[in-house]
Amino acid sequence: MDALRRRTVAVLAAAQVLGGLAAGSVVTVGSLLAVRLSGTEAWAGSVTTASTLGAALAALGLARLAVARGRRRALSTGLALAAAGAVAVVAAAVLASFPLLLVGGVLMGVGGAVNLQSRFAATDLSTSATRSRDLSLVVWTSTIGAVVGPNLVHLDASAMRLTGLPELASVFAFAAVGLLAALVVVQVGLRPDPLDVAGRRDGAAGERRHVPLRVALATLRRHPRSAGAVLGMLAAHAVMVAVMSMTPVHMQGHGAGVNLVGLTVSLHLAAMFAFSPLVGLVADAAGPLRVLVAGMVLVVLAAAVCGVAGGDHVLVTVGLGLLGLGWSAATVAGSAIVAGDVPGPERIAVQGLSDAAMSLAGAGGGALAGVVLASVGYAGLNAVSAAVGVLAAVVVLVVSRRAGRAVSAT
Structure with a gap:
């Protein structure tokens, strides 16, 4: 059980690093793109606000899905929606569509809900002696995404030449790749599902209820x-x-x-x-x-x-x-x-x-x-x-x- 606990924490940490690139991009680069597409600085915080609301709306739904289908399904679904949001942001830049940018921001906010749920998922197999440590390790890996995400803008010029995407759009293309990679890590690595294992350990195997x-x-x-x-x-x-x-x-x-x-x-x-x-x-x-x-x-x-x-x-x-x-x-x-x-x-x-x-x-x-x-x-x-x-x-x-x-x- 202890080996499985450590492996689960490592999988969640790896997914957090990859998915965190998106969260780090939204605040800095999203505000720049919002000003560009809306034509006014008054909407600079709109993508961040949309992302925050997306995270709030998704949190309860992902928790419900975790109870019904397990952590792996809940986290994977959230990452897939967030990746779709990053693609929508890229499309918004290509089409110069501010409303589509906000839709993409809401969907990317689901990735924020995944980040929050991941810290709790790290405790599914923990004991009282390791619970805070396991949780904190997953939180710690958010540092990488928070630092690297905004700095992806430095690769924007090179990516523009290679892909032909508009300015700032390539940052969210990187974010989409990171989110999809995190999805693969969760799908492959969270087997067996930690909630199922915890249920068997606690004598509640197969208990799935809303x-x-x-x-x-x-x-x-x-x-x-x-x-x-x-x-x-x-x-x-x-x-x-x-x-x-x-x-x-x-x-x-x-x-x-x-x-x-x-x-x-x-x-x-x-x-x-x-x-x-x-x-x-x-x-x-x-x-x-x-x-x-x-x-x-x-x-x-x-x-x-x-x-x-x-x-x-x-x-x-x-x-x-x-x-x-x-x-x-x-x-x-x-x-x-x-x-x-x-x-x-x-x-x-x-x-x-x-x-x-x-x-x-x-x-x-x-x-x-x-x-x-x-x-x-x-x-x-x-x-x-x-x-x-x-x-x-x-x-x-x-x-x-x-x-x-x-x-x-x-």
Whole structure:
């Protein structure tokens, strides 16, 4: 069983690297293509927004498919849809069709839902001693796609000469190839299906049943520690997106060049993903709840640092680094709590609900951040973000302590 667990994690990590090229391309290159096809900078964030909504819409469906047909079928279906989205983006560039670009963005967002579900799939065969570590290794591999994806634009000129595709389209052609390669890796490598093996191990072999959304919500009410973990992940994700998305605007307003802004965002992304294996090891050793709360504390500290930074770009960069590390701790530890506390098919439904809510929280955080920035400035935005983080951390602690007392009483 241990060998199969390690092989499953390795397969998921490899697929994450290949599929992550698409996610890394959407934010940077997608915005450039959106401006080109729409003719206005007002639509610059439209592809990212479409992708985020696609991930939110797909998360519950992929979780349902995993319960009914297994992880391999769910992940493969999501990767196929994301690859179709990348092809649609290429076609949109060729046809100069902005609506088709948005359709492609929504479909590529399904790949984001696959990335989120993959971290949970890594825990299907885990024990309590390895759960956070296995999950974090799959999260860590997202670093490669986040870094390499946007830099594929440097190959664009050569690809244009070879293929005749319009400018920026070839980046999404690379993404489509990566997604199809990830699909092959999942189809070949996830045999036997980890959910089937876990079902036999837990005495639930052959148990395939649909778990409605209301049942997933009821399950969270019965498992308050998991409900607190989901709340912590949502708050950390919303704050991270809100602060990260407005920081480039703040830095440029204080004279920072594009290269410095790019370096700051790259360091933030590295902090989000690169340290996740270490976070997983600490969570397995010290307990995921402690790491989740520590992550929330880091998120609050990051907002405080960014809020007082003003025009000090070094201090802003430090703040964004802390923000990425806090997000990593909250996401890895919170996911480990959900994976360990909720049993059977209900666990998969709760995981899908968590993924959908995270995507929606990110979309909401990004949308509201601009309004808050315009109203109270960057310092005010960070003050609001810190308040959200503090409130979420308090709720997580209160709920978790009550859950612990209830378990002790029984």
